[in-house]
Amino acid sequence: MPQPSLSPRQTLGTLLRSAAGPLERPVRFLGEVLLSAGAAMRGHWTFRREDLGRVLADCSARAVAIVLVVNLLVGAILAFVGAVQLAKFGAGIFVADLVAIAVAREMAAIITAVVIAGRTGAAFAAEIATMQANEEVDALEVLGLTAIDFLVLPRVGSLLLMMPLLYIFACVAGLLGGMIVAAAMLDLSATAYLQRTAESLTWTHLGLGIGKSVTFGALVGMVGCYYGLRAQRNAAGVGVATTGAVVTSIVGIIVLDAIFAVCANALDI
């Protein structure tokens, strides 16, 4: 049977599709999420408010404690490393600059995103993969509800909303950790430390950190949901989906942070 000839547009589409190869499904998923988000912003959302509230609570209030603890320790570690080196040059006070800039620009956003990837992203993947195995996603589709609208959107939206707040908590915890170590090792007063921190921190640092936290939140949410939805319908599939979501999220966070670093350098910010 002769093959019908393709139009130039169809040929281009076919070429792009074959070139995209393994990226086709993630890119299609991203497109579907963006279309669903656009429709939701125009008021056509189908997910339940109760589900949004449950996910919001799970990735905010219930995540604060671990985010605070981990970032407090990271701030303390940064201060400890900085204090040892800076004290040799009599520049111990600058440990506040080091901690403030490192925490606000890099560590608070990265560490928080990694914690959320291991906690919330993994939970998204496991929950949705289990729903796949139990035919719960099929039951939604029979009702005319798509998994993207009903399951993915509230999860990604929750992380987009909550990650900046968690970032602020993480910054405070990191600075506090640095201050404790500086006080203990360098005999710096809290007032001097905070004054130095306020002088070194700028809105640019904080804006960059918030921008990263939003981006990382979107990444973690979408990766968790993507792995959950494409999981095999068995117990092993749930495990594979969870592992894949965490690994991909962490690698993705590092790659995105590198891109942020290059862009920030190019833009001189």
Place this chain on the structure above:
Amino acid sequence: MSLLAVDQLVMQFGTRLIQKDISLKVEKGCIFAVMGGSGCGKSTLLKHLVGLLPPAAGTVTYDGVDFWASDDAQRSALRSRFGMLFQSAALWSSMTVLENVCLPLARQTRLDAKQREAKAREVLEWVELGEFANFYPASLSGGMKKRAGLARAIAAEPPLLFLDEPSAGLDPISSRRLDDLILDIRHRTGAAVVFVSHELPSLFAIADDGIFLDADSKRPIAHGCPRELARQDVHPTVHAFLHREVPPPAVPAATEATP
């Protein structure tokens, strides 16, 4: 015009043919059984009928409207004409039983929240789960989950129900109660039912019509009411299935080209 009509449906995964030449009609109030051995494609057929899996060829029409040729809006409208009970019940685990039943009402009716809850409670009373309305699915037994899934499927009073092995895994008494419930639903709502089952007592008790899918020839080998098929001179595999006998050795079939 039939409530549901399937014409020359072909089920295929990649190049692997599952079934072909499937044609059937379901009229209002009919209880239609999809029979066959394990792995012959019965549940896959239901997935083609409810829009979860596109068929390789053939048509599925509801009241004359071709489901797979319709656009998204038309499909959404067609979906409101049926409810489905999944083999695992597939209750949404993050919602209570009441919320599970309310969601189809929110999607497929214009009832407000209070009316939806009242209707959902009424349906749950019908399936004898009224006192379990605020329970989560994890707290229910297998039979209760099936009845809750059935309540969810019938809540919006669709004219057609799809039931995937409704009595699988249930004890004989629970299975019989579920059969009686299906007959009661047909009697009170006039809904047609398409159900997949291996359970001979259920097939003989409730089915008016049916189709038998054969895994060897990959096509239907019998049509009709299971009770009548059991009395007729039918294909040896159908006879063995309906009389719970070991079938005769399969005769190698001529090689079939996949479409």
